[in-house]
Amino acid sequence: MAVLGFSKMSVSFGLVVGLALVGLVMSARFEELYQPSWAMDHFAYEGDVLRLKLDNYSGAGFSSKSKYMFGKVTIQIKLVEGDSAGTVTAFYMSSDGPNHNEFDFEFLGNTTGEPYLVQTNLYVNGVGNREQRLGLWFDPTKDFHSYSVLWNHRQVVFLVNETPIRVHTNLEHRGIPYPKDQPMGVYSSIWNADDWATQGGRVKTDWSHAPFVASYRNFDIDACECPGTAAAADNARRCSGGERRYWWDEPMVSELSLHQSHQLMWVRAKHMIYDYCTDTTRFPVTPAECVHHRH
Ligand SMILES: *[C@@H]1O[C@H](CO)[C@@H](O)[C@H](O)[C@H]1NC(C)=O
Numbered sequence: 001m002a003v004l005g006f007s008k009m010s011v012s013f014g015l016v017v018g019l020a021l022v023g024l025v026m027s028a029r030f031e032e033l034y035q036p037s038w039a040m041d042h043f044a045y046e047g048d049v050l051r052l053k054l055d056n057y058s059g060a061g062f063s064s065k066s067k068y069m070f071g072k073v074t075i076q077i078k079l080v081e082g083d084s085a086g087t088v089t090a091f092y093m094s095s096d097g098p099n100h101n102e103f104d105f106e107f108l109g110n111t112t113g114e115p116y117l118v119q120t121n122l123y124v125n126g127v128g129n130r131e132q133r134l135g136l137w138f139d140p141t142k143d144f145h146s147y148s149v150l151w152n153h154r155q156v157v158f159l160v161n162e163t164p165i166r167v168h169t170n171l172e173h174r175g176i177p178y179p180k181d182q183p184m185g186v187y188s189s190i191w192n193a194d195d196w197a198t199q200g201g202r203v204k205t206d207w208s209h210a211p212f213v214a215s216y217r218n219f220d221i222d223a224c225e226c227p228g229t230a231a232a233a234d235n236a237r238r239c240s241g242g243e244r245r246y247w248w249d250e251p252m253v254s255e256l257s258l259h260q261s262h263q264l265m266w267v268r269a270k271h272m273i274y275d276y277c278t279d280t281t282r283f284p285v286t287p288a289e290c291v292h293h294r295h
Pocket residue numbers: 108109110111114115116117197198199200
C-alpha cells in the first residue's frame with residue numbers, strides 16, 4: 001500500500017513539476033515582471049502565451065512586481081474570440097492612494113461579429129472622467145496586437161501597434177496638473193462588466209459561452225524602476241533625469257513626430273466614437289485640458 005501510494009504521489013509530483021517548469025521557462029518574462037494578483041486558478045500558461053479566463057466564478061488579474069516612473073510599457077493581447085459581450089479586458093498603469101494617477105486601456109467586448117471598442121481614460125490626482133472610445137482598424141480577437149503607454153515629462157501617449165491613439169500633453173505651464181510625482185504599477189485583468197460595457201449595458205454576458213479567454217505575450221517594461229523601499233524624493237531624483245538621461249526624455253519623444261501626428265489625426269477622424277472633450281451634455285464647461293489640446 002505504502003509503495004503504491006508513494007509511486008502514485010511521485011508520478012503526480014513529477015507531472016506537476018514538469019508542468020510548472022514548462023510554464024516557468026516559457027513565461028520567463030512574465031514571471032520576471034509580473035505576478036498574478038487574483039484567481040491564479042484562472043491562469044493558464046501555454047508556450048509563450050499566458051491566458052486569463054473569466055467564468056461565472058471569477059475573472060483574473062495580474063500586476064507588475066515593481067512600480068515605475070516614466071518609460072514605456074507594452075503588452076501584446078489577443079482579445080476574447082467570438083462572443084465577448086459583457087466582458088472587459090483592461091491593461092493599465094496606476095499609482096496608489098486617494099489622489100492616484102491612472103492610464104487605462106479598457107477593451108469592451110461585444111456579441112459575435114460585432115466590433116470590440118477600446119476605451120481609454122486618464123486619472124490625474126484622483127480625478128478621471130476623461131474617457132475616449134474608438135473602434136479598431138483590425139479585429140483584435142484574431143491575432144496578437146501590441147498596446148503601449150509611453151509616459152514622460154511632456155506627454156502620455158497611448159499606442160496601438162505603435163500608432164498613437166491618444167495624447168495627453170503636459171500643460172502645467174497653464175496650471176493644469178500633470179501626472180509626474182507618483183510611481184505607477186502595471187496591471188491587467190478580465191472581468192464581468194455587463195452592467196455597462198456592451199452597447200451601454202443592454203447586452204448581458206452569456207455565461208453559456210464561458211470561459212472567456214484573453215491571451216497575452218511579449219511582456220515589456222522599459223521604464224525607471226522605483227524600489228518599494230525608496231523614498232519618494234529618491235525615486236523622483238533617479239527617474240526625473242537628475243542622475244541620467246533616459247531615452248523617453250529625449251526631444252524626439254517629447255512630442256509626436258509629424259508622421260505620428262498624422263496617424264493620430266487619421267485615428268481620430270476614422271475611428272473615434274466618443275471623446276469626453278466634445279461631450280457638452282456631460283461637460284457644459286469644456287474641460288481645461290481640452291481647450292488647449294489641439295488634435
Ligand atoms: C458593439 O456592436 C454594436 C453594433 O455594431 C456597436 O454599436 C457597439 O459600439 C459595439 N461595441 C460595444 C462595446 O458596445
